[in-house]
Amino acid sequence: MISDAPVLQQSSEPAESGGASSRLSRYARPMLGLLLPVTLALGWELVVWSGWSNGRLVPPPSRVFATIDDLARSGELFHHIAATLWRVGLGFAFGVIAGTVFGAISGYWSLARRLLDPTVQALRAIPSLAWVPLFILWLGIFETSKIALIAVGVFFPVYLGVMGAILSVDRKIVEVGRTFRLSGFAMIRRILLPAVLPAYVVSLRVGLGLGWMFVVAAELIGASEGLGYLLLDGQQLGKPAQILAAIVIFAILGKLTDWLIEVAAAPFLRWQDAFGRAKET
Known part of the structure; x- marks a missing residue:
């Protein structure tokens, strides 16, 4: 019994070191996404600092973050x-x-599908700005028209994602459900919903990205507040640092909200044995 104790202790050390390394890699992996933007920002800061560019039209990151700080201190941001x-x-x-x-x-x-889909596909081809005068005429220039425009941008990718995911469900799985005489609701809950969920999450993320794009179009017209208004104000007053500051904030908020969807959907997708999940583990 005494001679076995060191053996057990030695065998537990690799497991502990392996667990520590896996935790380290889990925290280090998201940091890799910052490598490219931080490198580009530092590179441009160095170019302006060395005098190779005056940074008037494309201000360096230090000037952009100083603008963000000023807006934050004033409470305007x-x-x-x-x-x-x-x-x-x-x-x-x-x-x-x-x-x-x-x-x-x-x-x-x-x-x-035969009744709805042709009309939806035709409406999907209409540019976002083409909806603006119609929504202003129907809903006024205030918040309702802006929210309606964003909802239109989100609607189409979610619609296509859900419809395409349902149509791509394996017929054999559906036949198994029919063999077990599942009702319509049980078929949806136990077969269609799990099969559709991965594509549905992707469509939500795409729709959210388009929502952030459409809010710019909504706030460029008839808005007195919002990040889109900051863009327009910076363009009219000739403030490129303010324009870039608004763009940076758009990028940060867009990434954070996309990450929230990813985190919220993760518990429902743990059953997936996908290639990407295997590569990450």
Whole structure:
């Protein structure tokens, strides 16, 4: 018994070191995503500092972050961020609900797909700015038209993602459900929903990205607050640092909200034995 104790202790040391290294790699992996933007920012800062460029049209990161700091100290920045987040949040919610409902109907019932899908595909080809005058005429120039425009941008990728995912469900799995005489609701809950969920999460992320794009179009017209208004104000007053500051904040908020969707969906996708998940572990 005494001679076995060192053996057990030695065998536990590799396991502990392996667990520590896996935890380290888990924390280090997200940091790799910062490598490229930080390298580019430092490189441009060095170019301007060395005098190779005056940085007038493309200010260095130090000047951009100084502008962000000034806006934050005045309280103006948080006011604009809150307004934009409110619009994107409401537009995203309405767009997801409508896209999910109509996408599920078109994917599950062939008759509804023949009736709805040609019209939806035609509307999808309309540029975002083309909706602006119509929404202003119908809904006014205030918040309702802006939220409606964002919802339109979110609707189409969610609709296509849900419909395409339902249509791509393996027929053999559906036949198994019919063999076990599952009801319509049970078929949806136990077969269609798990099969559709991975593609649905992707469509949510794409829709959110388009929501951030459409909010710029919404805030460039008839807005007195929001990050899009900061862009327009910087362009009219000739402030490239303010324009870049708004773009940087858009990028940060877009990445954070995309990450929130990814984290929220992760518990529902643990059953996946996908290639990407195997490479990460």
